[in-house]
Amino acid sequence: MILSTLITGLLAASAYAKESPLSHRDHxxxxxxxxxxxxxLQEADSYFAEVTGISLTDVEMKIPDIVSIHNxxxxxxxxxxxxxxxxxxxxxxxxxxxxLTVDGVVVDTTSLELSESRALPAAMNCGVGTVTSSxxxxxGVVVKxxxxxxxxxxxxxxxxxxxxxxxLIVILILAATTQMVELSLGSGIFIGSCMITGSxxxxxxxxxDTYLLEALADEDHAFVMLFILFMSGLVGIIEKSGGLLGITxxxxxxxxxxxxxxxxxxxxGCLIFFDDxxxxxxxxxxxxxxxxxxxxxxxxxxFIVDATAAPIASxxxxxxxxxxxxxxxxxxxxxxxELYDEPTVGDSGFGVFLKTIPYRYYCIFMLFFMPSVIISxxxxxxxxxxxxxxxxxxxxxxxEGKMLAVDGEVLVSHNxxxxxxxxxxxxxxxxxxxxxxxxxxxxxxxxxxPSNPDQTxxxxxEGSDSYSAxxxxxxxxxxxxxxxxxxxxxxxGKIIWFxxxxxxxxAVRIINSFRxxxxxxxxxxxxxxxxxxxxxxxxxxxxxxxKIFTSLCTLILAWASGQIMQAIGLNRVFGSIITSxxxxxxxxxxxSFFISILIAFATGTSWGTMTIMFPLIVVPSYEASGGDPNIxxxxxxxxxxxxxxxxxxxxxxxxxxxxxxxxxxxxxxxxKTQAPYAxxxxxWSILVGTIPSGMGTFNNGVCIALGFFAMVFMAVIPAAAPLxxxxxxxxxxxxxxxxxxx
Numbered sequence: 001m002i003l004s005t006l007i008t009g010l011l012a013a014s015a016y017a018k019e020s021p022l023s024h025r026d027h028x029x030x031x032x033x034x035x036x037x038x039x040x041l042q043e044a045d046s047y048f049a050e051v052t053g054i055s056l057t058d059v060e061m062k063i064p065d066i067v068s069i070h071n072x073x074x075x076x077x078x079x080x081x082x083x084x085x086x087x088x089x090x091x092x093x094x095x096x097x098x099x100l101t102v103d104g105v106v107v108d109t110t111s112l113e114l115s116e117s118r119a120l121p122a123a124m125n126c127g128v129g130t131v132t133s134s135x136x137x138x139x140g141v142v143v144k145x146x147x148x149x150x151x152x153x154x155x156x157x158x159x160x161x162x163x164x165x166x167x168l169i170v171i172l173i174l175a176a177t178t179q180m181v182e183l184s185l186g187s188g189i190f191i192g193s194c195m196i197t198g199s200x201x202x203x204x205x206x207x208x209d210t211y212l213l214e215a216l217a218d219e220d221h222a223f224v225m226l227f228i229l230f231m232s233g234l235v236g237i238i239e240k241s242g243g244l245l246g247i248t249x250x251x252x253x254x255x256x257x258x259x260x261x262x263x264x265x266x267x268x269g270c271l272i273f274f275d276d277x278x279x280x281x282x283x284x285x286x287x288x289x290x291x292x293x294x295x296x297x298x299x300x301x302x303f304i305v306d307a308t309a310a311p312i313a314s315x316x317x318x319x320x321x322x323x324x325x326x327x328x329x330x331x332x333x334x335x336x337x338e339l340y341d342e343p344t345v346g347d348s349g350f351g352v353f354l355k356t357i358p359y360r361y362y363c364i365f366m367l368f369f370m371p372s373v374i375i376s377x378x379x380x381x382x383x384x385x386x387x388x389x390x391x392x393x394x395x396x397x398x399x400e401g402k403m404l405a406v407d408g409e410v411l412v413s414h415n416x417x418x419x420x421x422x423x424x425x426x427x428x429x430x431x432x433x434x435x436x437x438x439x440x441x442x443x444x445x446x447x448x449x450p451s452n453p454d455q456t457x458x459x460x461x462e463g464s465d466s467y468s469a470x471x472x473x474x475x476x477x478x479x480x481x482x483x484x485x486x487x488x489x490x491x492x493g494k495i496i497w498f499x500x501x502x503x504x505x506x507a508v509r510i511i512n513s514f515r516x517x518x519x520x521x522x523x524x525x526x527x528x529x530x531x532x533x534x535x536x537x538x539x540x541x542x543x544x545x546x547k548i549f550t551s552l553c554t555l556i557l558a559w560a561s562g563q564i565m566q567a568i569g570l571n572r573v574f575g576s577i578i579t580s581x582x583x584x585x586x587x588x589x590x591x592s593f594f595i596s597i598l599i600a601f602a603t604g605t606s607w608g609t610m611t612i613m614f615p616l617i618v619v620p621s622y623e624a625s626g627g628d629p630n631i632x633x634x635x636x637x638x639x640x641x642x643x644x645x646x647x648x649x650x651x652x653x654x655x656x657x658x659x660x661x662x663x664x665x666x667x668x669x670x671x672k673t674q675a676p677y678a679x680x681x682x683x684w685s686i687l688v689g690t691i692p693s694g695m696g697t698f699n700n701g702v703c704i705a706l707g708f709f710a711m712v713f714m715a716v717i718p719a720a721a722p723l724x725x726x727x728x729x730x731x732x733x734x735x736x737x738x739x740x741x742x
Contacts, residue, residue, distance in 0.1 A: 047084065047089060051082075059073070075129060230475050240537070244289050264290060284661070548661055589631065604650045
């Protein structure tokens with residue numbers, strides 16, 4: 001660690017020395033000279049505009065602030081201007097010109113006329129350029145007005161659009177071969193950083209001080225990390241109080257089979273419909289002891305937890321997703337109403353949101369598929385293998401897929417309740433119920449607008465701040481749980497509530513101790529003790545947070561890799577494909593669904609995918625379809641559903657990591673068992689959903705009915721029971737074994 005720190009410091013110092021040859025004194029002289037130049041120009045009644053920076057925008061995709069260039073793709077350059085004065089000068093020509101240079105050659109020139117009625121511009125469009133060869137390119141601008149001139153240039157690296165797939169391919173190959181997700185993600189980030197900076201040393205520095213640091217510094221990410229830490233700390237306190245074991249014992253009589261344990265887990269996921277993060281962490285942590293008791297593999301539990309969370313939250317009109325999705329829809333509706341005289345779609349973002357719900361086939365079909373698999377008691381592919389290993393060996397510890405400690409050993413809890421602690425179910429049920437109540441109340445609180453008396457409940461949920469609600473609610477839940485446990489005392493295997501006489505006797509004992517009167521050990525052991533003390537509660541909270549440190553590191557790497565995918569332009573490649581001319585408008589819902597899957601898989605973020613896709617495809621789809629509302633609704637639904645589907649299959653998705661984390665399942669085991677199921681549901685969503693509805697073959701109700709029967713069919717016919725007399729696998733696994741057999 002010390003050696004790596006020294007190396008990083010030397011590299012950074014070396015880079016600073018190369019990039020900053022001026023001493024502090026020379027730099028001060030330069031600034032003094034620049035200020036003197038500003039003053040002299042102002043006194044001469046002439047303008048001076050200094051170019052302080054440039055930004056590039058992809059012309060085809062309209063994506064701003066790109067940091068890499070694709071060969072043959074046009075980019076627009078804007079210059080940021082700092083003026084030497086703030087007033088309009090009537091004696092000037094008031095004409096600003098800007099020359100765009102690529103590798104020292106002027107490729108475009110623009111001009112801007114200043115107006116007395118407008119403020120001096122802070123930025124100026126300098127034209128459009130393009131490069132045809134890979135490597136470093138100097139992109140510069142020269143701004144001129146009157147007799148003054150200011151220039152600025154930066155080095156950008158270009159490569160072909162296909163090269164944008166390299167970091168993603170490296171991540172997938174390393175993840176499959178090494179089974180080390182941290183190494184895989186870190187390698188992908190490093191390679192992407194090197195592509196952007198053009199060197200190994202600069203790529204190494206950029207990976208650390210730009211992408212990893214920004215992943216940590218992002219405010220939304222900080223909210224999520226604190227929420228995860230607080231939630232894990234709460235689980236640690238509950239475990240120490242005996243609540244986890246207590247609820248396991250309480251349900252022992254009801255949850256007797258793997259099927260019943262899975263149904264309870266699925267039901268819990270459906271009840272926590274208002275947020276996917278809460279869903280993953282609450283359902284995973286609370287259902288894990290029950291599923292272990294029933295002999296369910298950790299892979300199956302993680303699938304139920306993860307695959308329920310986003311689909312139910314994304315289509316629920318009352319959830320943390322609603323405001324975000326409606327805002328994206330409303331922005332595109334506003335653009336349509338600005339561009340077209342008589343729009344054929346509604347002008348309400350929430351109204352269109354409701355209309356898209358029946359077209360979100362993946363989310364609906366996944367909620368059909370999961371109970372079908374559970375009730376049938378059958379599985380297929382890697383999930384069947386995981387379940388069979390668990391059942392054959394009669395394991396009740398989660399099986400081979402359970403998460404391991406950092407040293408590779410079995411993850412052992414060092415937070416078990418004391419031997420004399422009575423394990424009661426309410427010590428888990430009450431804190432979890434209060435957590436849900438707090439989060440739901442705070443969603444309403446953060447979304448309420450006292451100045452708007454006509455605000456509906458749905459309006460409140462749309463405007464809620466889910467990040468704050470989760471953060472505040474989780475800490476409030478932890479404090480409430482601690483106070484709840486302080487009210488209980490334990491003695492001879494029993495819980496004593498509100499032991500006021502005991503509180504009085506304890507005060508007397510404390511006073512006696514100050515007077516030098518000490519009790520014998522036998523007398524001390526005869527008194528009731530607190531269920532957990534303050535110091536035990538704090539240490540349990542910290543132990544709970546400690547358990548998810550490795551998963552948090554993976555989550556940070558996943559965020560950084562998602563940023564690197566956008567920095568190298570993978571989103572631009574997908575956007576170029578989906579907006580290509582000559583495409584049949586009836587296929588737009590299918591294409592939007594498919595491309596959204598790919599982007600979500602590559603970037604690991606469903607919300608990020610929605611943000612990328614909406615500006616790229618909604619308005620062009622409206623134009624291409626001639627304003628057909630069904631096509632537009634199908635395209636919007638395809639984006640929203642495809643983002644969820646790709647998220648389910650992605651090893652760098654935050655919800656995938658959270659689902660594995662809460663279920664204490666190995667991440668790669670979770671991905672390889674869930675991804676085939678996500679693929680099956682996505683495939684049928686296309687075959688009986690987006691294609692026939694887009695082409696008008698069936699109405700939407702028929703598509704949903706066909707999807708239901710398809711999900712039941714896939715859960716029963718091709719699948720196999722984990723335990724059967726013949727020992728056969730499902731059709732697909734048998735075919736794979738036949739092909740790969742020596």
